[in-house]
Structures are given as C-alpha cells and as structure tokens.
Amino acid sequence: MIDYSVVIPTTGRESLWRLLSALDTAMGPRPREIIVVDDRPGGAELDLLPSARLLRSGGRGPAAARNTGWRHSDAEWIAFLDDDVVPGVDWPARLTADLTGLGDLVGASTAEIVVPLPADRRPTDDERGTAGLADARWITADMAYRRSALAAVGGFDERFPRAYREDADLALRVRLAGYAVVRGARRTTHPVRPSGTLASVRAQRGNADDVLMRIEHGRRWRELIGEGPGRLPLHVLTTGAAVLGGLLAAVGRRRAAAGCAAGWAALTAEFAARRIRPGPRTPAEIGRMVLTSVLIPPAACLHRLRGEVRHRAARRGGPLPPQALLFDRDDTLIGDVPYLADPAGVRPMPGAEEALRMSRAAGLRLGVVSNQSGVARGLISADQLAEVNARVEDLLGPFQTWQVCVHGPDDGCECRKPAPGMVFRAAQDLGVPVERCVVIGDTGADIAAAAAAGARAILVPTARTRPEEVVRARAEAAVADDIVAAVALALAGVR
Template sequence: MIDYSIVIPTTGRDNLWRLLTALRKADGPPPREIIVVDDRAEAFEDLALPASAAQITLLRSGGRGPAAARNVGWRQATAEWIAFLDDDVITDARWPARLAADLTGLDATVGASQARIEVPLPDDRRPTDDERGTAGLAGARWITADMAYRRTALAVVGGFDERFTRAYREDADLALRVIEDGYAIVSGHRVTTHPARRSGVLASVRAQRGNADDVLMRRKHGVRWRSRIGEGHGRLGWHAVTTAAGAAAGILFALGHRRAAAACGAGWAALTGRFAASRIAPGPRTADEIGRMLLTSVLIPPVACWQRLRGELRYRTRRHRGDPPPLALLFDRDDTLIVNVPYLADPEAVRPMPGARDALHWLRREGIRIGVVSNQSGVARGLISQTQLAAVNARVEELLGPIETWQICVHDTAEHCVCRKPAPGMVEQAARALGVDVARCVVIGDTGADVAAARAAGARAILVPTAATRQNEIDDAHRHARVARDLAEAVALALAGVR
C-alpha cells in the first residue's frame, strides 16, 4: 500500500471544491491526509470544504506565495510521499489508483514522480494567447500542478525556495536541487487535466515579473539553467534592443536630432510590429485579441527589461540600507535551545531552554526555516557515540518540533576542520541544505564562536549570553552583531532585522 499525503495550496478558487469532491469519490488507495493550505493574505473566514473519507487539514500561509504554501503543507504531512496538486486541476476517477501504480516499486534513489498534464483547447477556433500560455504546461518539466515528491527528498533539500513568491520557477528550482542531491525524477502514467483560463488584459505584462525570478535561477543553477529544465532562450535580448531603440528615439527627439530620432523610432516600430505579429498570427485574430496583443506588445519589452534589472539588483548586489528579512534562523544547540549538559548522551536529560518551544513555534507560523549548527567534539573524544548523539537530537525534536537541517561537527579542535565553529562550514552547509542565501540567515548562539562563524559565512548573528559566556565575547557581539537578553528577544530581533 502506497503511503501518501496530498497537499493543495489555494487562493480560494472555485475549482477547489470540485477537486476535493473528485478525490473523495475516486477509486484507489486513499491518502493518509489531504492538507489544504489557504494562501490568501487576508483570510477572514475559513474555506468551506466538502466532507471527505480522508482527513482534511486546513492550514494558512499568509499570502506568501505557492512555494511557502507548499512548504507549510508538506512539513505538516506525515506520509512517505507528498502529492502536490494545484487547486485548479481536474483529476479523473482513477487518479489515486494511477498515482499508486506510478509510485509502486520506485527505489530510494527516485525522489519524485511527474504526472502527464493535459490542457484542453477549443476545437472550433484557434487558441488565444492565454490558452497557448496554459498549453505550454503540457510540455513543461516538473510542474507541481501534479507532482509527487518523496518526503525525505524534500527534507534533504529543504523544500521550496520561498524567494520565488509567484507560481513561476519555484517547481523547476526544487527539481534541480533534488537532482543535484543525487535523486532521480521519473515520469508517471497518470494524467491530470489543467483547464485553460482567461486572464486579464495585462496578464502577459504582469507575467514579465518572471524575468526577476530568472536572475535567481541563474544565480543558483548557473548559466545553463534553461537547457537543464528543457527550455530554450527567452526573448529578453530582443526586448532589450526594442527598449533601447524606443528610448533612443525619445532622447534624440528631445535633443532636437529629428532625423536620428526618426530612424530609431522606425527601428522600434519595426521590432514592436514583428513581436506583435508573432503573437497575433497563431491566435483567433478577433478584434479583441488583436487589440490586446498590440497593446501588450508595446508594454512587454520595457517591463521585461525593468524586471530583469530589478532581479539583478535584488539577487546580485548587497543591500546597504537595512537588512532584508531572514529566510532561516540557525541555532546553536547547547545553552541556546536546550540546557547545556557536558557531553550529553542521555535523551531523557534533554531540557529545553526557557521560551525555546514558543520561539520555534513562532518561526514555523511565520514560515521561517529552522536549523541547528552545533559543535559536538565529544564524539571525536570518545565520550559519546554517534548513536547517542542522534538519540539526543531526536529527543530535541520531540520536545521542540521538527528541525529542518542538523549540521553537527563531531571533530575535535586539534583536527582543524572547516566545519567546527568559529569556522563558517556548518553555517554555509545549513544555508545550502535549506536552499536559502546565507546572507538571509541569522545565527543565534551563546558564544563568540557562534558570532564568528556567522560573520565568516556572511550571515548575521545574535548572541544570547548565559552565565558561561565570557565578557569579551559579549563586548565583541555589541560591536559586530546584536545581543539579546533571552531567546524570545533574539527571535524578535531577527524577524525585525538585526541591524
């Protein structure tokens, strides 16, 4: 029997009820649970959900986008496989049975199974620009309209990168990271229908925000990221030429160079006309569609260039005025999350620090990633075993809730490793495991080594002194980081921006 949970992010679209009803009536092994994540920024009332044979859990993600909503869902789920469905897809009566057939027999090296997506198009006319855009999903790789991931694969890579705040590139980014971690992604035989839908007049202009997301993809996966996801080159180069021609025409005209302005204007008109014609030709060519294509073909090139510049500024340069909100908090373990017991080997001796449980619950509710970076030289010294260390850490999670990544250095000081704090290794590895920029991490600990490791990695730091913290470490933290009275204040400082 395949053990799976279903996670459905939603913004309250009408099709959600139809999807849940179809899943309830479908044949095949039922999911362990169905988790619906309400991603409306202002959800004044709960969604009305149909009765289901499977347990339906309703969570909220606060309008932070589908990546964050899916993270909220899968971290709550408990099954071996997490089947992600979009709230506007249509599953058939045999979908659970076909999902089970796709997942049965997959070995541990397979991290995900992709469904085949069908987009029905009208038979009596050519498709509109909106419909052609949706139809492109049928040939796309790894889209989470219907994608089943092994939960361990999600945990290893840290789930979706929540910097992708729209339904764009977040699925390809996750798949690439899963593949880079050694997992395979296979294609299943189940078929899911994704209806084409009509968008607003300026939908294609708003979609140019994806150019900023493309900068993040390039930064994370290199210059060949498009070929790796099976996508050709975009039109940004032509958009840049078109925008430059239009801008030059305006500047030259303002300076009185009419002939040169006319030449540049003619170039802009020719490029814009060519772009519009390429979008009009495959469509229904109605007056409404032609007018829409003409308007948006004028607007798209400069907007695309602006969004690309916005992405370059956001993801390729450091911000100097204030700090961006953190994406992850990395905690020291002993005397930060739990009371320090030297070379702790007994899980029953684990005692949370005051406020630790509430602080971590607060972070999960806010969608902030959580990790631990901890020196445990007792293993190298033979004072505790790896098994005992794992049991203690498991007990920490029992008492404080799930930790998304554990980075533990078991080396002694004399080994001169690159991971033991104050070296930056564990902080850098934690950021990679969580799929976040290390500059968007905050390290919270009780010693100067925690602060130094954060600074060396390019993260921010907050010191929470205890009776064992040396005064010079506190003084240094006042100069180079922040100092909090307790864990609750440290988390509040991190969420507010530590500088």
C-alpha cells in the first residue's frame, strides 16, 4: 500500500472546494491526510471538508506554502495539487498505480496535464498560455515527490515568490541529488481561468525569476527544463529603440529619432501579429493584443533588470554557504524541562530528527551550544547533565561538539549566551571559520551570541520566545517557523 499525503496550497479560490469534493468522492486508496495550506496573509479561516487539515503559511508564496505542507506530513510520498485542477474520478487509484514499484532512487512522478480548449473557435492568447502547461516538465499542478527527496534538497526554494519556475528549480535540484523524475500515467485537468486585459503584462514579473534560474543552474537552464529560447533579446531591442528614439528627439536629431521610431514600430507590429495570428481575431482580442504588445517589452526589461539587481546583489553580498550548524538544546532540539536531570525526560522537539537528517545529508558539521545554569545553582550535577546530553545523542544522533555553560547568570563568564564564548569554541572545535557557522535557537540570547561571535543566526520561536525577540531577529537575523524550516533556510543561505 502506497503511503501518501496530498498538499494543496491555496489563496481561497472557489475552485478549492471543487477540488476537495472531487478528492472526497474519488475512487482508490485514501491519502494519509489532505493538507490545505492557506497562503493568504490574513483573513477568516477557510471552511473546509472534515477530511482536510488546514495550515497557514502567511502569504509567502506557493513555494513556502508547499514547504509548510510537506514538512507537516510523515507520509512517504507527497502529492502536490494546485487548487484549481480537477482530478479524475479514479485519481487516487491512478496515483498509487504510478507510485507502486518505483525504486528508492526515483524521487518524483509527474502527471499528464490536460487543458481543455474551446472546440468552436481558436483559443485566445490567455488560453494558449494555459495550454502550455500541458507540455511543461515537472509542473506541480499535479506532481508527487518522495519525501526523502524533498528533505535531501531542502524542499522548494522560497526565493521564488510566485507560481513560476519554483517547480522546475526543485526538479532540477532533485535530479542533481541523484534522484530520477519519471512520468506517470494519471491525467489531471487544468481549466483555463479568466484573466484580465493586462494579465500578459503582469506575467512579465517572471523575468526576475529567470535571473535566479540562470544563477542557480547556469546559462543552459532553459535547455535543461526543455524550453526554447525566450523573446527577451527582442524585447530589449524594442525597448532600446523606443528609449533611444526619445533621447534623439529630445536633442533635436529628428531623422535618427524617426529611424528608431520606425524600428520600434516594426518590432512591435511583428510581435502583435505573431500573437494575433493563432487567436480568434475578434476585435476585442486584436485590441488587447495590440495594447499588451506595446506594454510587454518594457515591462519584461524592467522586471529582468529588477531581478539582475536583486539576485546579483544578494550573490555578491551574501555569505558563503554554511559549514556548521550550532543548535541550542532546550526548546530547540528537545522540549524544555527546567533543570532536566533525568534522561528519561528527554523528548525531541517536533521536526528535530528530520532537521538533523537534512543537515547530515548536506555534509554539515553539527554542534550544540547550551546554557545549563542548573549546575551552578546546585539543582543538577555535572554527571546528570552528561547523562541527559548522552540521551539526546541516543535519540538524535551524534554531534561533533558540545559546548555547555554551567555558570550562573551573575558569574560574569565569557561563555553564557548572549556572550559569544561557546560559539567561538564550537567553531574552533569543528575547524571551521566562525562566519561559516549558523546558530539555531529559540531566544534572543541565541541570536545575540551568534552576532557577537560573527556567526549567522536563525530564530525558531516557541511559546516562551518574547515578541520583541522575534521582531529584532526579523530585522537582524532570520526567523523560521520550525527547526526543519530553519535548516532549509540555512542550506539556502541565510542573508
């Protein structure tokens, strides 16, 4: 029996309820759970069917929403569905058939996406754009990933803020990690949804994400995802002709300006004709194509420039990849029991095992930096502390260094967080520069100790974390929802 969960990111569109109803009545083995991730930044809670579990991702985009979903499931396979698809009546049966018998090195299975187009007329530009999903590789409208493959690469890259390129990027990284991506036999319908007059202009925001694809996967990235060359060079030429013509006209060089204007008009006319020719050619469609063909080239260039500035600046100014992760112990790796003296009381925090598995798979060195003033207070002995720490390793695996401060708050030592002493000693023990270390903890003291040492830091808030500590961490370090997300953020590069 295939063990799978379904993850559906949503912004609350009406199509979500159609999808959930279809899954509720579909034939075949039931998923372990259906997880709906509400990616709206706020608003009333969604009213779902009893079979669905609701999580929130805070409006951070579909990549973050999918990460939130799969990290809350322990199923072997995670089936991602977009909230506007229509699965077949036997979708669960076909999905499990696709996944049955796949070897351990198969990391994902794709579905065939069907986009219904009108039979009585030619499709519009928007409809042709949606129809292109049927030929796209690795589209997460319906794609199942092995959970271990997601964990190995840290899941979706949340630097992709919209439903564009984040699925291709993930598939490329999963393949680079040694997993195969295979095509399944199941079919899922993706209807064409209505769009506004300027939808194709708004879609040019994706040019900024193309910059990130090139930086991460090289100049052949389009070839790797099975896509032909884009039209950006012609958009640059068109926009350049318009800008240069305007400058020449401003300085009185009318003949040269007229030549540039003619070039702009010719390129724009060719672009509009290319888009009008395969469509229904109604007056409304022709007018929309002419208008957007004027607006698309400068919009594409503007967003591409924005992406170059954003991602290149981050690359130049960002840190080198981490070599070591240093974890706080209580309320980060294990549940906090004040002055814990009994090894039987050690309980790993949710996600701690998965986070450490990801860290070790990435080849990072691991350490613990922990304040334990109970020794100075006489509430626990040094031997009891050692037994508790040994139990932590029994449950969570080995750490290359343990740095524990047994002093009290008033002892004036250099090791008790927020002092940087333990962070310095851990980096020295691990043999890595302190700036290549990332400290992960639940209090402002963890963040301050990392900053004082020159390391990076990620705060994972708990019920005991003070609100002002979260605010400060967002401004000066980074904040993650849980320990798994913190490790994924560290692997992606904390900025």
